[in-house]
Amino acid sequence: MTQITLVAGREKPVRNQHPWVFSGAIADIAGSPKPGDIVDVRSSTNEWLARGYYNPKSQIAVRLLTWRDEPIDGAWWQSHVQRAVAARSHRPQRGPRAAYRLINAENDYLPGLIVDRYGDWLVMQALTLGIDQRKVELAEHLARITHVRGVFERSDVDVRKLEGLRPSAGVLWGEAPPEHIEIQENARLLVDVRHGHKTGHYLDQAPNRGLLYTLIERIKPARVLNVFSYTGGFGVHAALAGAEVVNVDSSSDALALAKANFDLNQTEGELIEADAFSYLREAHEAGEQFDVVVLDPPKFAQNKQQVDKAARGYKDINLSAFRIVKPGGYLMTFSCSGAITEDLFQKIVFGALADAGRQAQILRHLGPGEDHPVALTFPEGAYLKGLLLRVY
Ligand code: SAH
Numbered sequence: 406m407t408q409i410t411l412v413a414g415r416e417k418p419v420r421n422q423h424p425w426v427f428s429g430a431i432a433d434i435a436g437s438p439k440p441g442d443i444v445d446v447r448s449s450t451n452e453w454l455a456r457g458y459y460n461p462k463s464q465i466a467v468r469l470l471t472w473r474d475e476p477i478d479g480a481w482w483q484s485h486v487q488r489a490v491a492a493r494s495h496r497p498q499r500g501p502r503a504a505y506r507l508i509n510a511e512n513d514y515l516p517g518l519i520v521d522r523y524g525d526w527l528v529m530q531a532l533t534l535g536i537d538q539r540k541v542e543l544a545e546h547l548a549r550i551t552h553v554r555g556v557f558e559r560s561d562v563d564v565r566k567l568e569g570l571r572p573s574a575g576v577l578w579g580e581a582p583p584e585h586i587e588i589q590e591n592a593r594l595l596v597d598v599r600h601g602h603k604t605g606h607y608l609d610q611a612p613n614r615g616l617l618y619t620l621i622e623r624i625k626p627a628r629v630l631n632v633f634s635y636t637g638g639f640g641v642h643a644a645l646a647g648a649e650v651v652n653v654d655s656s657s658d659a660l661a662l663a664k665a666n667f668d669l670n671q672t673e674g675e676l677i678e679a680d681a682f683s684y685l686r687e688a689h690e691a692g693e694q695f696d697v698v699v700l701d702p703p704k705f706a707q708n709k710q711q712v713d714k715a716a717r718g719y720k721d722i723n724l725s726a727f728r729i730v731k732p733g734g735y736l737m738t739f740s741c742s743g744a745i746t747e748d749l750f751q752k753i754v755f756g757a758l759a760d761a762g763r764q765a766q767i768l769r770h771l772g773p774g775e776d777h778p779v780a781l782t783f784p785e786g787a788y789l790k791g792l793l794l795r796v797y
Contacts, residue, residue: 407436458535462569468516504588555579621646637663685725723757739791
């Protein structure tokens with residue numbers, strides 16, 4: 406097996422079980438590993454440290470799989486997939502409308518592999534070359550242990566370029582999924598796993614949609630503004646709980662499915678196709694007021710270089726949101742940028758509050774559900790953070 410030796414002083418993250426070895430941390434490669442091959446990683450003093458898969462085209466040249474001297478073979482992959490699946494087996498709903506994340510990549514110690522369950526289908530993202538090479542075998546194993554009807558791939562994402570991979574989507578195993586899969590949260594929701602964002606749905610926000618439902622039940626009658634609504638997940642929950650809801654998104658496709666989702670739940674919501682930044686500013690100028698504003702924007706910072714620009718974007722929308730929340734109302738605000746830490750996000754929201762001249766209390770720190778665990782050794786995994794605020 407190829408032996409990779411690290412530059413002196415670059416061993417610490419590997420010893421701390423961080424799963425990424427950057428190409429700049431590599432001093433020497435003994436052998437000529439092929440892309441995707443399993444390699445050993447050694448310290449500058451030749452001590453064996455870890456084992457992972459290799460990609461010479463990526464800045465993350467090795468993704469580590471184990472820190473024990475064990476073979477990475479079919480049985481290894483199967484047992485690690487099995488462990489991630491078993492960790493979700495307590496979930497109350499396992500029926501045809503169950504929807505949750507089954508494998509959360511690095512955070513489930515399977516770097517580059519995302520698998521979401523939507524009823525009788527699994528949707529997989531192979532984000533790295535090492536996973537791409539093994540995806541059919543992984544899909545077959547997953548299908549065997551979850552008894553689904555099909556495994557569909559949605560690896561049509563930009564990050565694959567960093568791995569030298571082209572987008573890829575389609576059936577990996579079994580039957581093709583229907584156009585829409587109906588899932589159940591506190592509301593019924595249609596998911597377009599073939600064309601929707603990510604694997605079709607923002608599963609990470611499920612507990613927060615449930616929280617909004619409970620909040621509305623408590624405070625109704627309520628007027629809710631759901632900004633960056635996508636297919637209406639938060640909005641349908643609010644409406645079902647008794648609120649009057651305005652949804653704003655720039656994507657007509659997302660809003661078309663949002664309409665179908667309101668209809669499916671026999672409830673209503675206003676749907677506005679607009680740029681959220683402009684909409685929020687204009688709503689303030691028009692003197693609009695809401696009992697609850699939900700802000701769930703897309704990832705503004707793709708990397709650390711974009712943090713400052715992203716911070717200005719977050720501040721802008723949060724400032725506008727504070728201005729249109731009724732005194733005593735609520736703001737549910739999120740960031741899904743991995744490069745924006747929870748601490749920084751709170752500071753940005755604080756800055757917006759100060760500029761708005763309002764007061765706000767943190768009622769809850771928000772994050773994804775337990776099906777999206779974050780490995781303690783991988784802080785990059787904590788991408789979704791949010792705050793539930795009461796605003797005076
Ligand atoms: N809250 C949603 C997920 C939001 S994803 C849920 O629970 O399912 C982010 C959404 O923001 C996407 O639907 C995208 O179309 C939309 N979006 C991105 N940029 C936007 C902009 N400038 N104005 C309005 N919507 C935007």
